[in-house]
Amino acid sequence: MLDALLIDEHRKVLDALHQLEETQLKILFVTDREGRLVGTLTDGDIRRWILGGGNLGGEMGDVCNRTPCVVHGDQAHEVLKNIMRSRQVTSVPVLDDDGRVNKVVFWEDLFTDDHPEAAEHEPxxxxxxxxxxxxxxxxxxxxxxxxxxxxxxxxxxxxxxxLDSFAECGVDEFYLSVNYKSKLIQAYFEELSPDYRLHYVLEDEPLGTGGGLHVLSGVLDGDLIVTNCDVIIKADYRAILDHHRREKNDITMVVSLRNYDIPYGICDIVDNGQLCAMREKPSYNFLVNTGLYVLSSSILGMIPCQQFYHLTDLIDDVRQKGGRVGVFPISDTAWMDTGEWQQYCETMARLA
Structure with a gap:
């Protein structure tokens, strides 16, 4: 268990994201080559690094919090409780005399209720x-x-x-924007008879990824989540919504961190065909739009009535009018796409 929470300070950001997802404990402890604690790392630290211009090749020693809350040697439970309450932390590493992590004490080990992150479990x-x-x-x-x-x-x-992934987070109201074979979709859910409420937004003709949202202007109030029907996102929806509100965004795009390694030498040339530079097997990092968004309902009125219109058009229009469009990064493994055959097959293999 402890080994799964430790990560070397020279490991990369993408490695840390994958390890955080595997442990599902929202924190890693960064160590040097001798195993001494260097700092702590959360998904929030990684988000701040990426949004601040850092890349996936960044090392843990540059990204982590180097002033973590720690204790040395065994401490009484009451002492640990007071530390956690006063520092508002949910885990504390216990270090030996050499600064190595002996064990990690979590909130659940000491408390039976009043978890400081209880709001995450609210609908x-x-x-x-x-x-x-x-x-x-x-x-x-x-x-x-x-x-x-x-x-x-x-x-x-x-x-x-x-829909089930959102229902598990307490969402009980869904709007399905439908056109192609819409009666089959409605018949499917009539037979399924789910616990949540379903409303249908019928498009007489295809209106793109955003055109059908116009009819919800004035119907919905506050924030809403919009998703394509071919993307499965395994992420903390509460964290995404909180980020959207904290940043006062009009739109928040959920983006996936993608790294591409080119297995060849890349040649740069000038106008006359002369080689000016060569890069051997370069690596590129990108933030890729997943098709999941948080929107403020106040911008729905910007969508034209009964016109073909994509959500990317809405993003452009909001930005041109001075609105705020932000991003929320997730790892490459947290996004599964079923919209094309290759991606569909990869998703099926991952879920097998």
Missing amino acids: LGVPVVVMAGGKGTRLAPFTSVLPKPLIPVGDRTAIQVI
């Missing part, structure tokens, strides 16, 4: 809109028979997996 309290009107031509011939939202993912459909 999200926002509606979720699923854009489910596309034809899914990239998944033909499946989508010649079934609408894309009903493509099987394991023993459920893609849209059921998405």
Whole structure:
């Protein structure tokens, strides 16, 4: 257990993200080569690093919090409780005389209630809109028979997996924007008879990834989550919503950290075809739009009525009018895409 919480100070950001997801304990302890504690690392530290311009090649020693709350040697439970309450921390590493981590004491080890992160388990309290009107031509011939939202993912459909992930966070109201084979989608949910409430936004003709949202202007108040029907996001929805509100964003895009290694030498040339530089097997880092957004309902009125319009068009319009569009990074393994055959097969393999 302890080894899973330790990470070397020279490991990379992407490695840390994957390790955080595996442990699901929201914190790692960064050590030097002798095993001495250097600092602590949370997903929030990584987000601040990325949003501040840092890249996935950054080392833990540069990203971590170097002034963590620690204790030396065994301490009485009451002492540890007082430290956790006063410092507002949910875990404390216990160090030996050489500064190595002997064990980690978590809030749950000492307290039975009053967890400081209890708000994370409260219902999200926002509606979720699923854009489910596309034809899914990239998944033909499946989508010649079934609408894309009903493509099987394991023993459920893609849209059921998405809705269930939000329902687990307390969301009980969903809007499905539908067009292609919409009656099959409605019949599916009538048979399923879920506990949550479903509303249908019927598009007489395809309106893109954002056009169908116009009819919700004046209907919804506050924030809402919008997602494509072919993306499965394994992330902390509460953290995403809190980030959106803390930054006072009009739109928050959830983006995936992607690293691409080119297995060849890359040549740069000048106009006359002369080589000016060569980079051997370069690595590139990107923030990729996943298709999951948090929107303020106040911007829905900017969407034109009954016109083909993408959410990326709304992002451009909001920015041109001086609005705030932010991003929330997640790891590459937290985003699964079912919209194309290759990605669909990869998602099925990961869920197997």
